Amino acid sequence: MSQQPPIVTLPLFSKLDERLLAFLRGLSAEEWEQQTLAPRWRVMDVALHLLDGNLRTLSMLRDGYFGVPPTGDLGSYQGLVGFLNQLNADWITATRRLSPAVVMQLLEQSGQEYSAFLGTLDVWAPAAFSVGWAGESESLNWFHIAREYTEKWHHQQQIRQAVGRGEAELLQPELYEPYLQTSMRALPHHYRNVAAPEGTQLRVVVESPESSYQWWLRRGAEQWTLGNEAAGQAAASVYLDAHVAWRMLSKELDAQTAAKCVRAEGAAWLAEPVLSLTAVMA
Structure with a gap:
């Protein structure tokens, strides 16, 4: 587990979500279909992935319901990545029938519940999932929360970069420094x-x-x-x-x-x- 001082990110989740929703509401129909830096994902797909992150966390960690049984060699890094990539692809295929309006409504509701749930976690207790890219087999909840912050931050930045505006807003120190401090671990x-x-x-x-x-x-x-x-x-x-x-x-x-x-x-x-x-x- 990380021996470095904890990175406090929980108060920033609501700010990040507010900026995401404000940005999505300003997109045209064409911009929802812009290609992002992720080869297989357009803007809509990234928004759907963010929704999946909210709902999957609430289902697994709050409600104790894991749904799809793990498959493959989850003991290896590549096996885990392969399983996660398949989950992501299945989700995008199934939810592509949702409209942007419905996606934004679900993002707003689930984002509030997601942040509220994270606030109930004991930040010094072991997390349900370790931060694998930092080489940890067991992580504390504060690091898990910070990792989740980096996910929300960089996927929102993907959307902004894809449509060619708004990228600088997330590069402000208040939001960017916690992303960097966590990632550099x-x-x-x-x-x-x-x-x-x-x-x-x-x-x-x-x-x-x-x-x-x-x-x-x-x-x-x-x-x-x-x-x-x-x-x-x-x-x-x-x-x-x-x-x-x-x-x-x-x-x-x-x-x-x-x-x-x-x-x-x-x-x-x-x-x-x-x-x-x-x-x-x-």
Whole structure:
């Protein structure tokens, strides 16, 4: 389980949902069918996926009803991803018959119940589902909640990017920093097989006009650890533009394309793994 200080995201869910609904209400019929960065999903499909997240959480974690029995090798990362991808595809196929008006109505109602349920969880108790992309086999509820925040944040940003407006609204520090702080918890696990002398440090910086965020990944005696402060000179630094970082973290920017959008200084072997960093189950 994560030993880092908790990231408080629960108060932001209602704000994120309010912005989502306001944005969706302003879409034209054509914009609902715009292609998103997710190859198989249009704007409507992403909205339906967000609805599924609300309803599935309420059904499983609040009501104890899991519905579809798990299939495949869920003990492996790829097996779990395959099962989740099939659930997502089945849901989209079945709910594509809903109108945008109905989808927005259900999003509003279920979003309120979803946030209320999360508020009942003991943030220090073990979560029902671990944060796999951070390498955890067991997570605390605060990290599970923060992971859910990143899901809602990046899928809403997919919609905004697809229609070509409104992306900057979610890049405001109040909403973007918790997304980044949570997603960067994937760094130590991502670097677990990168060998380096003890004390080696990597600096990762996300830059935007409003603010700059940075993290320090340090090699200890046995593993990499993440912090927000330096303990010496960085062997390498990686600089990401705010508009690029979320695409890379949600696996919507491959390493080759990311390399053209990222500035690196210092040891190339230490900086390069950042280009394939992801904080989603995919």
